[in-house]
Amino acid sequence: MSKDFHDLPVASCAVLALGEPTHREPAFGWVRNELFARLAGLGFRSIALETDRVAALRVDDFVKGGDGDLDEVARDGFSHDFGNLETNRRLVAWMRDHNAGLPPEEQLSFYGFDAPTETTSAPSPRRFLEHARDYLGLDLDLAGLLGADEQWSRTEAVMDPAMSVGATPEAERLWSLADDMLTLLHSNAAERIAQTSGAEWLRARTHLTAGLGLLRYHRQAAQRLENNARLSRLFATRDALMAQNLLDIRSIEGRRGATLVSAHNVHLQRTPSSWSLGDLSVSWPGAGTVVAPLLGEQYLFVVGSLGRSEALGLGDPEPGTYESHLQDHVTDWALVPAGTVAAGRSRTDTTPQQGYFPLDQTTLATADAALHVGDGAAVTRSGDRRRVPAGAGSGH
Numbered sequence: 001m002s003k004d005f006h007d008l009p010v011a012s013c014a015v016l017a018l019g020e021p022t023h024r025e026p027a028f029g030w031v032r033n034e035l036f037a038r039l040a041g042l043g044f045r046s047i048a049l050e051t052d053r054v055a056a057l058r059v060d061d062f063v064k065g066g067d068g069d070l071d072e073v074a075r076d077g078f079s080h081d082f083g084n085l086e087t088n089r090r091l092v093a094w095m096r097d098h099n100a101g102l103p104p105e106e107q108l109s110f111y112g113f114d115a116p117t118e119t120t121s122a123p124s125p126r127r128f129l130e131h132a133r134d135y136l137g138l139d140l141d142l143a144g145l146l147g148a149d150e151q152w153s154r155t156e157a158v159m160d161p162a163m164s165v166g167a168t169p170e171a172e173r174l175w176s177l178a179d180d181m182l183t184l185l186h187s188n189a190a191e192r193i194a195q196t197s198g199a200e201w202l203r204a205r206t207h208l209t210a211g212l213g214l215l216r217y218h219r220q221a222a223q224r225l226e227n228n229a230r231l232s233r234l235f236a237t238r239d240a241l242m243a244q245n246l247l248d249i250r251s252i253e254g255r256r257g258a259t260l261v262s263a264h265n266v267h268l269q270r271t272p273s274s275w276s277l278g279d280l281s282v283s284w285p286g287a288g289t290v291v292a293p294l295l296g297e298q299y300l301f302v303v304g305s306l307g308r309s310e311a312l313g314l315g316d317p318e319p320g321t322y323e324s325h326l327q328d329h330v331t332d333w334a335l336v337p338a339g340t341v342a343a344g345r346s347r348t349d350t351t352p353q354q355g356y357f358p359l360d361q362t363t364l365a366t367a368d369a370a371l372h373v374g375d376g377a378a379v380t381r382s383g384d385r386r387r388v389p390a391g392a393g394s395g396h
Contacts, residue, residue: 003333003334003335004335005335006335006336006337006369007337008300008302008335008368008369009297009300010039010042010044010258010300011042011043012298013258013297013298013299013300014250014254014258014259014295014298014299015246015250015258015259015261015291015295015298015299015300016039016044016258016259016260016261016300016302017261017263017268017288017291017292017299017300017301017302018032018035018260018261018262018268018302018304018371019263019264019265019267019268019269019301019302019303019304019371020032020262020263020264020265020304020371021264021265021303021304021305021306021356021357021358021359022264022306022312022354022355022356022357023080023264023355024311024312024354024355024356025306025309025311025312025373025376026085026086026087026311026376026380026383027306027309027333027373027376027377027379027380027383028304028371028373029085029086029087029088029091029383030087030379030380030382030383030384031333031371031373031379031383032087032091032260032262033087033090033091033094033383034383035260036091036260037094037098039258039260040098040108043257043258044108044257044258044259044260045106045107045108045109045253045256045257045258045259046108046109046110046111046249046253046256046257046258046259046260047091047095047108047109047110047111047259047260047261047262048111048112048113048245048246048249048259048260048261048262049082049088049110049111049112049113049261049262049263050080050082050112050113050114050242050262050263050264050267051078051079051080051082051112051113051114052078052079052080052112052114052115052116053111053112053113053114053115053116053206053210053245054112054116054128054206054207054210055076055077055078055079055112055116056077056078056110056111056112057077057203057206058073058076058077059073059077059078059092059110059112060109060110060111062077062092062096063092063095063096063099063107063108063109063110064096064099064104064107064109065096065099065100070089070092070093073092074088074089074092077092078112079112079114079116079118080114080118086384087383092110095108095110105256109253109256111245111249111259112245113242113245113246113249113261113263113287114238114241114242114245115210115213115214115217115238115241115242115245116128116210116213116214117214117217117238120155120158120159121153121154121155121157121158122152122153122157122158122214122217122218122221123149123152123153123214124146124149124151124152124153124214125146125152125174125178125210125211125212125214125215125218126142126146126149127207128207128208128210128211128214129142129146129174129177129178129181129207129208129211130142131203131204131207131208132178132181132182132185132204132205132207132208132211133181135185135192135196135200135201135203135204135207136181136184136185136188136192136204138181138184140177142174142177144170145170145171145173145174145177146170146174147165147170151165152165152214152218157218157221158217158218158221158234159221161221161222161223161224161225161230162224164218164221164222165218165222166215166217166218166219166220166221166222167219167222167223171215171218171219174215175212175215175219178208178211178212178215179212181208182205182208182209182212185201185204185205185208189201192204202252206248209244209245209248213241213244216237216241217234217237217238217241220233220234220237221234227280228280228281228282231280231282232282232283232284233284235273235282235284236284236285239267239284239285239286239287239290240285240287240290242263242267242286242287243287243290243291246261246287246291247290247291247294250295263287264357265303265304265357265363266286266357267286267287267288268286268287268288268301269286269288269289269301269303269363269366269367270288270289270292270293270301270366270367271289271362271363271366272284272285272286272289273285273286273357275357277352288301300368300369301366301367301368302335302367302368302369302370302371303338303359303363303364303367303369303370303371304370304371304373305322305323305326305359305370305371305372305373306323306356306372306373306376307323307324307326307327307330307372307373307374307375308327308374308375308376308377309354309373309376309377310376310377311376311377311380312350312354312356312376313354314349314350314354314356315349317347317349318347318348318349320344320345321344321345321346321347321358321359322341322342322344322345322346322347322358322359322360322361322364323347323358323359323372324344324347325341325342325344326341326370326372326374327372327374330372330373330374331374331375331378332373332374332375332378332379332382333371333372333373333374333379334371334372334374335369335370335371336369336370336371336372337368337369337370338364338365338367338368338369338370341359341364341370343361344359346358346359346360347359
């Protein structure tokens, strides 16, 4: 057990999917930053986080020398309040410093690969569709079909099918127009790229596919199903959009180098995910179940694991659990070949509020390695003392 990549073929993979078992333990962000700095020296040229892909365009501009300041970029360039995390702010600042003076082909790119949704709400597709419309120079009035943004963004529009606008005639018409715009965007690609740039064309496509994804999500929200089945389909729809975004990112980055992807385990593991709370019982195929079989051996999955966490109020794992076997050999954090993790059982001392998904046999059996954080507070204190991740300067 060490902080090295062991036998993971990171130099030849396309995607290294680095999972975390909860978003509430900052240690995983510090470890991610350190590993990405090392990977940049091994030919990785991009990182993709579990955040809104369109919003993240602002971050990518900034890390490549664009205008603005870190506070503004952190506020506008992340969804889910992830811009408030010091680990993400530190990552963005380091990437900007790293990229300074490098030629474009060697600069690191920043992506989000999530849809612009929250768990129980999704915004209006207005700004995404209007961006694409304006880029194409179309005289197309979408306002009457879209109506008020609030009718889309309110929680009831997703959680109550009777309040959803996703299956109205207006929404169906918007879907048809957006699909026509996507066809036009591709059929006129050569002309539009010549008049603008390849980057602007990709930005328009990113906005348009996000708008189509929101229409798809709202359409699913309008389906009148039993609650568990309905939520399972919403979760599956979001992860399908995440998979689409990851594959699109790889089509852009394929010639430049590999991508580190950082997200919750449930979005990256090769097996379906599940979650229960009270009467709710949700299961769905995550993005990893789509991307992994398509990329084959070029997809590596590292499952995140946690021992003790001050941030979560989580003590040492009970004896006999997978986390306990790892805890016996790890002080702060380590990467461990998945096949060497001793047989055990899933820990049961967690609460839903901690957002922690314990290790289980199926996930471990289909992972390439485990990242175990033995003591979250120790890792966070160590990371916070560093102005840049370990390995900064690699590639300069």
